[in-house]
Amino acid sequence: MEKNYRAQLVGVFGDPVDGNPTGVMEEAAFAACGLNYRYLTLKVTKEDFPDAMKALRAFHMRGINLTMPHKITVLPYLDTLSEAARIIGAVNTVVVQEDGSLFGENTDGKGFVQALLDQKMTLKGKNVTILGAGGAARAIAVECALAGASSVLIVNRTEERARELADVIQKNTSAKALWQKWEGSLRISSNTDLLVNATSIGLHPDSDSLPPVDYDTIHAGMAVSDVVFNPADTLFLREAAKRGAKTVNGLGMLARQGALNFTLWTGVPAPIPVMEETLRREFSLS
Numbered sequence: 267m268e269k270n271y272r273a274q275l276v277g278v279f280g281d282p283v284d285g286n287p288t289g290v291m292e293e294a295a296f297a298a299c300g301l302n303y304r305y306l307t308l309k310v311t312k313e314d315f316p317d318a319m320k321a322l323r324a325f326h327m328r329g330i331n332l333t334m335p336h337k338i339t340v341l342p343y344l345d346t347l348s349e350a351a352r353i354i355g356a357v358n359t360v361v362v363q364e365d366g367s368l369f370g371e372n373t374d375g376k377g378f379v380q381a382l383l384d385q386k387m388t389l390k391g392k393n394v395t396i397l398g399a400g401g402a403a404r405a406i407a408v409e410c411a412l413a414g415a416s417s418v419l420i421v422n423r424t425e426e427r428a429r430e431l432a433d434v435i436q437k438n439t440s441a442k443a444l445w446q447k448w449e450g451s452l453r454i455s456s457n458t459d460l461l462v463n464a465t466s467i468g469l470h471p472d473s474d475s476l477p478p479v480d481y482d483t484i485h486a487g488m489a490v491s492d493v494v495f496n497p498a499d500t501l502f503l504r505e506a507a508k509r510g511a512k513t514v515n516g517l518g519m520l521a522r523q524g525a526l527n528f529t530l531w532t533g534v535p536a537p538i539p540v541m542e543e544t545l546r547r548e549f550s551l552s
Contacts (some may be wrong), residue, residue: 273302273532274301274302274303274327274328274333274445274532275303275322275326275328275468276292276303276304276305276306276327276328276329276330276342277289277306277308277330277331278330278331278333279310279318279336280308280310280333280335281312281422283307283309283483283523284307284309284459286333287305287520287545287548287549288305288543289305289306289307289546290545290548291521291524291545292541293305294525294540294541295524295541295544296528296529296532296547298540299532301532301534303532305407310336312336312339315336315339315340316343319340322360322362323366323468325360326362326415327362328360328361328362328531328544329361330361330533331359331360331527332357332359336348337356337357337358338355338356338357338373340357340360341356341357344357344369345363345367345369346367346368346398347369347370347519348370348372349370349412350372350375350405350408350409350412351370351372352370353434353438354375354404354405354408354434355370355404355434356372356391356404356405358372358373358374358523359372359373359526359530360532361530371530372527373530374406374519374523375404375406375409375410376409376460376523376526377519377521377523377524377525377526378405378406378491378493378519379409379410379413379513380522380526381490381514381519381521381522382491382503384522385461385518387415387489389413389415389418389460390404390413390414391414391417391433392410392415392416392459392460393415393416393417393455393457393459394407394410394415394417394418394419394422394459394460394461394462395419395455395460395461395486396410396418396420396421396464397422397461397462397463397464397477398420398429398432398463398464398465399420399423399424399427402464403422403433403464403465406436406462406464406493407420407431407464408434408438410460411438411439411441411443412437412439413458415441415442416442417442417443417444417529418444420445420446421446421448421452422445422447423447423448423460425451428446429445432444433477448478450478451478452477452478452479453480453483454480454483454484456485458488459487459488460489460491461484461489461490461491461492461511462490462491462492462502463476463492463493463551464493464498466494466498467494467495468492468502469496470549473497473501474501476501476505477502478530482509483510484506484511485510486509488505488511488512488513489512489513489514490502490503490506490513490514491514491519492514492516494519495519495545496549497549497551498515498516498517498546499515500515503515510543517545517546518542519542520545521538521542521545522538524541525538531539
């Protein structure tokens with residue numbers, strides 16, 4: 267019987283892309299499951315993006331991740347979108363279907379929600395406060411609303427971005443959407459069930475930085491999460507834990523986002539512990 271040596275190709279398009287850790291995580295997962303897949307980390311400029319999208323079909327790739335600056339640019343190239351990707355208005359994962367059509371998904375927020383579920387936490391009926399209104403905040407806010415959150419409050423320094431994201435949630439989900447301009451040291455409302463730092467404040471090498479929050483307004487009845495994954499145990503989370511809050515780190519979100527991509531491309535359940543451990547080694551985390 268003739269052996270099939272042809273690898274199935276997936277990867278990421280972005281610029282810059284050199285520091286993207288997804289490939290290391292996905293390759294470890296492929297190896298753990300005995301799959302002949304290869305993850306290619308590819309620098310693709312804005313000018314070369316149309317040709318890169320053609321290459322998905324030319325190389326018979328199974329799919330691709332997208333990072334900046336392509337998450338919105340990709341939309342006209344896609345045949346179908348998930349509900350969340352349509353609402354968010356951005357795609358981070360493309361799946362090449364059996365008929366050659368391209369399906370777009372956004373797994374950023376889904377990975378966040380799954381990380382909460384794995385910690386036995388529910389979003390149904392909860393009040394969520396999200397710090398920031400960028401790409402990560404947008405995906406998380408939409409997915410929290412779709413998962414049943416009662417209200418989502420967007421807090422951001424730029425008033426227009428906070429208002430626009432709140433408007434998207436209000437129009438497309440059943441959650442009550444609110445916005446607030448971030449000025450000075452933010453006092454967290456006492457009815458907040460989940461507080462999310464969706465900014466890059468605290469990311470290595472600026473791991474001593476803290477979002478300007480009145481930390482004494484965080485209490486034991488809250489859950490607190492951070493999208494920053496390096497370090498995993500951020501100063502933001504440590505301050506919240508001192509006040510008795512339950513914390514969820516960004517490493518779990520990153521691993522579960524990658525796990526969702528893995529399954530979309532392969533149809534195989536992802537080995538999440540392998541993916542998390544690979545990330546810990548990659549960032550030299552204890």
